[in-house]
Amino acid sequence: MSEQKRLHPAAVFFNFIRVVKEAAFAIILGFISFKDSAFMYFILGASAILILMILFSILSWYRYTYRVEDDELRIEYGIFVRKKRYISKNRIQSIDLTSSVIHRIFKLTRVNIETAGSSTGAEASLKAVKLSEGEALRRELKTVSTVEQDNEPEDAEEDWPSSTITFKRLFIAGTTSGSIGVILAIAAFGSSELEQFIPDDFYDSTFEWIIELGITIMIVLGLIGLLLLWILGIAGTMIKYGNFTITKMEDELFITRGLLEKKQLTIPMKRIQAVGIQESLIRQPLGYVTVFAEIAGGSMDKGEDFSSILFPIMKADEVEPFLQKFLPEYAGITNDLTPLPKRARKFYLLRSSILFLIVTGVIAFVLPTFIWLPLIVLAGSAYLGILRHKDGGFRQDDKKLTVRYRFLSRNTITMYHKRVQAFEKKQHRVHVHQRLANVRLSIIGKMGMGKHFTVKELEESDVNQIADWYSYRE
Template identity: 25%
Template sequence: MTPEDVAEPRQRLHPLSPLLHGAKSLVVIVAALSWSTLSRVGLGFFTLLVAVLLVGALALSVVSWYNTGYHVVGRELRIHEGLLWRRTRAIPLERLQSVEVVRPLLAQLSGLAELRLEVVGGGKTEAPLAYVTVADAVALRERLLTLAGRAPAAAPETLGAAPATGPVPPGQVGGPVPGQPGVPGLPGLAAPPAGRDLHAVSNRDLLVSQLLTPQAFLLPFGVAFVLVQFFTEGSWSFIAVASTLTAMAGVVLQPIRRVLDDWSFRLARDESALRVRHGLLETRAQTVPLDRLQAIGVTWPLLWRMKGWLRMRLSVAGLASGELDDRSHPDRLLPVGDLATAQMIMSEVLPGVAITGTLTPPPARARWVHPLARTALGAGLSARVFAVRSGLLTRELLVVPYARIQSVRVVQGPLQRRLRLATVYADTAGGPGAAARDRDLHEAWALAAELTARARAARVSGPR
């Protein structure tokens, strides 16, 4: 038996964990019972029912806490849980994609944090350890990354090119633009974060960006509709007021949540990983190994263009299955910023790749398939990546390194067959595939062959 196979003693979660889980259960219980239940049974019985369910939830949380433990065995994180049905999850650290330290509001008030791990092929967070002390969460994160070979030795963070030839004319990929000065040390940190600071998003820009969205423009109409419904009913009872406030909260929740999630956004990097920190009521510190990067997406929303703004998102295998705004799949790289900032970040993540470039559009006959958006489509090859552009009102650019391409497909629909067109798909492992839409048929097959050859060569040579 080697020293790595000797298991360290199991560790339990923090003793306050059942109380925090119980507090979360209280919100779920009240929401499940709804205001209509309160109107039927009365306030006294409703309060008693909530109390009984809350005591039951607390009891289950205590039992779950008592039977949950974790420890590191060799290059695995093992989590033991269950009372009647015991379960042990062994997470190989070489499959580790990212490690995130999350601090919801209640956890911040109690000095605790939650550790979340994302692994290859995972559709959701694999091992949420909720809750441990902040120091334990940060230390365990650094230890897991070090054992996985993803992080160099560094001070832990404390919460508080040349154009290529090919069948398609390549995009103009140049060198990186000069970087911007690093931001000062992050507020609320006991020690400077590991690595170099890259960028800090202005909270003012974040607020303005959410005002320049369709949801913000439609918000007054939604609020007016709710108020009209309330006043026309002619009821001023507690139930009517509570129902109206609940409906209005649903109207305003989304833009407010985006601002709260991205508040004080900070981006840094060390030798092998990106470090992202953001959030107001719920702070998040995420570490994403650069060698797990699958693709980079750049989006220019219609109303942001007048200010020259865009946003960037990264795709990491295991994180891409969620929606863009799914908080369980954080993929932010730049919530809002200008082109120079985005190019600086792109140069850090994919050196030598430029955001702006000439991508070739589909042939003119593709207008029968996309009468309005044909000129917005484009595709091109560069020395390191395959880039595609799409979107009429919201312009999008997707950049996929050749080494991350798992398969290449050529697809034709009925109308495309008549027009001698085809779409080339470059699929990645669990991430979004890049699609060169409605290319000339001969060009599509040549592009597919070139992508296959470059992907194979990139995997053999390894990441650069």
């Protein structure tokens, strides 16, 4: 693959869409400003800009070339100023293939190449190449030589451990995802942005219509709206994680997922800093968990999670067999932990309830009729504080350390000593008197940023033990 190649001509379309997105705000602003007085001039100006955008997209595609030569991926691009980017095979951390709906119609894919220095975006991105060429490029850029790959037996792929999510589990993941809150937040933000474009008469007539419906019908409509949002949450999860498959090939994990946009993600196991399981308030009583990994370096493309999902949902008793199959060095994460001392419970209750306790006092003084509402919230926050105390803990196993904590979801994290970048012990005066301490552990996360795990109100002697473990002190 030493000859220069261009992207598929469909890249012109993707370039054009990108340019339109960047200029969308200016176009909308121009339309609002000139729609009455000089609308014809706006149309002429917009037409000229549209033609320039198309020409820019075509020239960007024509001037963009790539090739693999001397163990390097060499990319040349730029219309007026020619730029060259050389990426050595040794620097490449992962190569991901992403296929949107348009890509899949034309049997294309997008190749994202990440190095240790990648931050908010991939080091290099080939927007549109044939799927066969993308797969060939990924094989070519692997550190294992092509000769060694050709000498492998043809049935070697059958020995690669693999696991695929079932439709039933995918549906359960959607129904318990809790994404209704996210959808409500997006809807609220969208309505606030669109409010300035909607006439006031529309709001007045709509408000009068709602008042005329009556309380009962309003409640029914509200429940129907929540049901529709719940269904949208289920659909979003199933589209995102549809056909989720994880495969272990030598020293890498390959993840394929997505119904509309198909993604093939590569996770080098040497970049895994920690492995954890997450149990939400909805899934924990049902016995379901999500398995994830914290990955060092790499990029944070738009829409991706800060933690890499290794499997969206599984039964809690399936975690150990899963880890034994794919990451045996992290097995044992579900073993019993050393719990927090009982005298630490008052700190968790106070932190969870103090704000709502103040609000309850204010409402009791100002609006005593509605005192029942903050009391319910106060009881819920107190219960959450009890859960946080109950679920906190740690376990030290030779070179591994496991910690567990809860904010809303319960998280259990296992990490190796060599992955811990920083250790912090923190105490205030009350802690000293109670012989308690907080511990904070830091590892490298995505974009090279630190990822921190904090467990509060541990026994001071246990924190000192972890400090000795971290500092190699006997």
